[in-house]
Amino acid sequence: MALLETRNLTAFYGDFQALYGIDTTLDAGETIAIIGANGAGKSTFLKAIAGLIRKSAESVQFDGRSIGETRAADIVKLGIALVPEGRRLFPSLTVEENLLIGGDGRKAAGPWTLDRVYALFPVLKERRFFAAPTLSGGQQQMAAIGRALMSNPRVLLCDEISLGLAPIIIASIYASLPLIKAEGTSVVLVEQDIIQAMKAADRVYCFQEGRMSLTGRPRDLTREQIHRAYFGS
C-alpha cells in the first residue's frame, strides 16, 4: 500500500480551480518529482497535501488514513513536512531557532537532531547565531530543508528548492538528498529544473494547467514526451 496517495485531488483559490483530479502515489522510501511549467499547479499540490488548502477528506490518504481535511498544524504531527517555496525562514529567529522550531511541532524519535542537521549542512553551524535573513540564498535553502527535517518527517515535501540559486549551489543541495533518503524518508520534489528532478526521482509526474499530463520512470520517458507534457502541443 502506498504511504501517501492523492485521489482525484481538486483544489481551488476562491473561484479559480488550480487542480483538476490529480491521482498520485508515493511509496515508503520512494522519491517522486512533480514537474511542469509555471502555474501548472505544482505548488498548489504540495500546499494541499500540507493542509494549507481546503479539499475533501478522501482526496489525500496517508498511511491508510484520510487526511484531506486535517489542518496544517496537525499534518506535521502526522509526519509530513513541507519546505515551502522561497524558503520562508522566520526572519526574527536565528538560524538555530529556525531549526529548533521545526522540531517543536512533532516529538518523534528519529535520525534528525540539531547535530545531524549541522553535520549535513556544516555552514549552518557556523552561522547558527545569525538572524536568518543574513544568510545567502543557498544557506537559507539549507536551513529551510533542515527546519523541515527537524520534525523527523516520514514524507518530505520540497517546493522548488533550486529556485533562484546558482547551479553549483543547486548541485550541493541536491547532493544532500541521497543522505536524507538513506534515513528512510520519502520525498516529493516539485521542480522546474527538469534535469535535477529526473536525476533525483524514482518516478516523475508532469502537470499541465492543473491536470496530469505525463507520468513514468525517468529512464522510460523521452525528451519529446516530456516536451509535449510540459508545454502542451
Added chain:
Amino acid sequence: MTGWLDALIQGVLLGGLYALFAAGLSLMFGVMRLVNLAHGDLIVLAAFTILVIAQKFGIDPFVAVLVALPILFVVGFLLQSVLLNRTLGRDLLPPLLVTFGLSIIIQNGLLQMFSADTQRLRSGAIETASIALGGGIAVGVVPLLTLLSAIGVIVMLNLIFYRTRIGRAFRATSDDPEVAQLMGIEVKRVFATAMGLAFVVIAIAALYLGLRANFDPTIGPARLLYAFEAVIIGGLGSFWGTLAGGIVLGLAQTIGARIDPEWQVLAGHVAFLVVLVIRPRGLFPRAQD
C-alpha cells in the same frame, strides 16, 4: 537646580507607569499585529477587578493583584479566542472597529456597575511613603515600585520571547502565520496565549494606576493615548524601546509641568511629535517589518 533634578527623577518614575500601560499594547501588536483601542479601558477594568477582590476579601491590593492575575489571564485568553481571533486578517479595519466597540461596552458596563464615582486602591502607609535621597529630593515608594515593576515586566517579557518555546512560537507566528502552521503551531491558540500574557501585564499596570491616583470608568482612553505614544516613541515591537518610550513621555511631562503646570500633558504630546519627525520608526525599531 534641585527642582530640575527632582523633575528628571520624577519623570523617569512616571515613565515606569507609562511603560506598564504600553507593554501590553506592545505585546499585542508585536505578536498579532492587533491595534487594541480598548487597551486603556481594559486597564481600568483590571483596576476595578483588583478593587473588587481587595474589598470582598478585605485584602491588600498587592495581594489582590495576585488573585486577579490568573483570572485576567483566562479572560484575555477567552477574549482572543472567542472574539478577537475572528477579526484578524489582511484587513486592518475589523480589529479597530471591534476594539473600539469593546472600549465603549467596557466604559458603559463599568459605569452601570460602579457608577461614575472615583475609586482608589487603598494600601495603607505605603501609598504615601517616600525615601529621602538627600538634597531636598525624595522619591515615593509607589512610584519607585512602579518603575521597578515596569523593568521587571520588560525583563520577564524578553525572557519569555527569547528564551522559551512559546516565545519562539510568538515570534515565528508574528513573522509568518502560514509557515508557523507548518511547524505544528496552532496560530489561534498562540494568539490567545499572547493575549492572556498581555492581560497579566495589564493587571500589573492596573495595580499602579489605582494606587497612584483616582480612577473612574471613563479614564481609559487617555491611558490608551499615553500607551500608544510610548510604544511608537520606543519603536514597534521592542520591549526595551517601550520602556524608553514611557520614560521619554514621563520626562517630557514632568519637565513641561516644571516650566508651567498647564504644559504637562501638552509637553508629552509635543515630545511624541518631535520623535516622530526625527525618528519616524521610533527610537529602537526592529530590524525588519
